[in-house]
Amino acid sequence: MRPMLRLAVTAGLMAGLAVPVTAAELPRATRAEEVGFSGERLSRLGEWLEGEVRRGFIPGAVIVIGRKGRIAQEVTAGFRDREAQAPMRPDSIFRIASMTKPIVSLAVMMLAEEGRLSIAYPIGTYLPEWRETPRVAEVRDGQMNLVPARRAITIQDLLRHTSGLADSSPGDHPVLAAYRASGARDRSISMEEMSRRIAALPLMHQPGTTWEYSWSTDILGRLVEVVSGQDLDTFVRSRITGPLGMVDTGFVAPEASAERLAQPQADPATGQRPSMPNPLQRPGWYSGAGGMVSTAQDYARFSQFLLNKGELDGTRLVSRTTIELMMADHLPPGTRTREVVEGRFGPLAPTPEMGQGFGLGFAVRNTVGHNPLPGSPGDAYWGGAHGTYFWVDPKEEMFVVLMMQSPTARLPFRFQLRALAYQALN
Incomplete structure (x- = not known):
């Protein structure tokens, strides 16, 4: 029954x-x-x-x-x-x-209100691993050619998903494959190492040109930690969810x-969750x-x-x-x-x-x-x-x-x- x-x-x-x-x-x-x-x-x-x-x-x-x-x-x-x-x-x-x-976007804006960052500035202003000019993938006939980004990635770009970053979604695009192979989502590494690995990957688009759902907000989490001096969990608990x-x-x-x-x-077809x-x-x-x-x-x-x-x-x-x-x-x-x-x-x-x-x-x-x-x-x-x-x-x-x-x-x-x-x- x-x-x-x-x-x-x-x-x-x-x-x-x-x-x-x-x-x-x-x-x-x-x-x-x-x-x-x-x-x-x-x-x-x-x-x-x-x-x-x-x-x-x-x-x-x-x-x-x-x-x-x-x-x-x-x-x-x-x-x-x-x-x-x-x-x-x-x-x-x-x-x-x-x-x-x-x-996490609210956490960034709280730090901006306090004058500790500006969302108009490049992310490299605050995170050293992002100070080099990013490379952007241009794909023709399945071949990927890397060219310099025309401008830096700003914090605003990360907040609105126009950074040019991608994620590890399925697909045969070479950039998506590079993200999947990077190990950046390995949750056993540090936040700094995660950000460093993503910074080393090619961008999928020129910054500011394309809305692409991506790992941008993970980089914002790293930004909150560096600027605030607290880990992300502590900052969010003490400054947002607690209050x-x-x-x-x-x-x-x-x-x-x-x-x-x-x-x-569980999926009825497989019995797996x-x-x-x-x-x-x-x-x-x-x-x-x-x-x-x-x-x-x-x-x-x-x-x-x-x-x-x-x-x-x-x-x-x-x-x-x-x-x-x-x-x-x-x-x-x-x-x-x-x-x-x-x-x-x-x-x-x-x-x-x-x-x-x-x-x-x-x-x-x-x-x-x-x-x-x-x-x-x-x-x-x-x-x-x-x-x-x-x-x-x-x-x-x-x-x-x-x-x-x-x-x-x-x-x-x-x-x-x-x-x-x-x-x-x-």
Whole structure:
């Protein structure tokens, strides 16, 4: 007999969930209508999520939706670990992968506010391994020729992914092959060695010309360590997640939280789980591009902090102008993207065709129309490869956080979640 699926929906109508609360929570609306949602229409989200768990598309998920400074709905459904038949918990801990990038980008901007760096300067101003002129790969007929970069890589380039760097994605491009062979992602080496290995690789594009999803934010993590004099984990805990009350967010999950760690489900065809890092093990270096874990409630606090333009519960980390700068489109006119990159993100690609661009740490929407997914000009979003996703919509004073560990479901879930969230607005 199949165990009963667990679905808990909080829209201010439930007094609470019988689990220990470990994080500071945002205020909750008594009724969804108080913050401009239809409670009846918002309930469609929970029904949809339960159906996706039943058909085996995902093991489980936690979704938090907030508006006007209060939580309108929290949905907890399915399994934290389907194979162990462990039910999902509201405080389950998830590997957030690239949702690390906005947090580390904020760390860079905090140092910029303090006058300790300028994002207009070349990265080589602060990191000696980047002081030599980079080489750029020009590929013709499968042959790679290296030419000098026309200009240096700036910190702004790293923040907006126009550095010319690549990553180790599959593909037959010689630069991608060089990245895969470099060993730069070996988590047993030091942060300095990681940065040195990447600096020695050829660039895929001339700096400033092309949006290419890359290891840029890992280099920003190295920058934070050098400029601040603290390791990345310590800086983020002491300067960002600690002050914001994000108690379960970090680069390492403590052993005591093992029973809250969400796991992907096994592939029915192979019986194997997707490969994911073990956040209970401390790595040799902390990945600014994708090394953190968090909970839905913690990331809801970060999202509200962005909506509040740099402040939460009386704690201000950065100025209003810094958040506005981060959430502006920084891609110059004529910025290119590769077709394979556009295909990887679909309607969420930061391209003019989709009415979107990229700010400092996340993508941003620029226009009404163009994009098939609902949203508002000025909204900012990003997701993680393991299935997590968030966006903040300043126009609607709204945020949505999705936490799950389902890599293959990530794009369809992001598309459907946007539709279900916006259709519930009154």
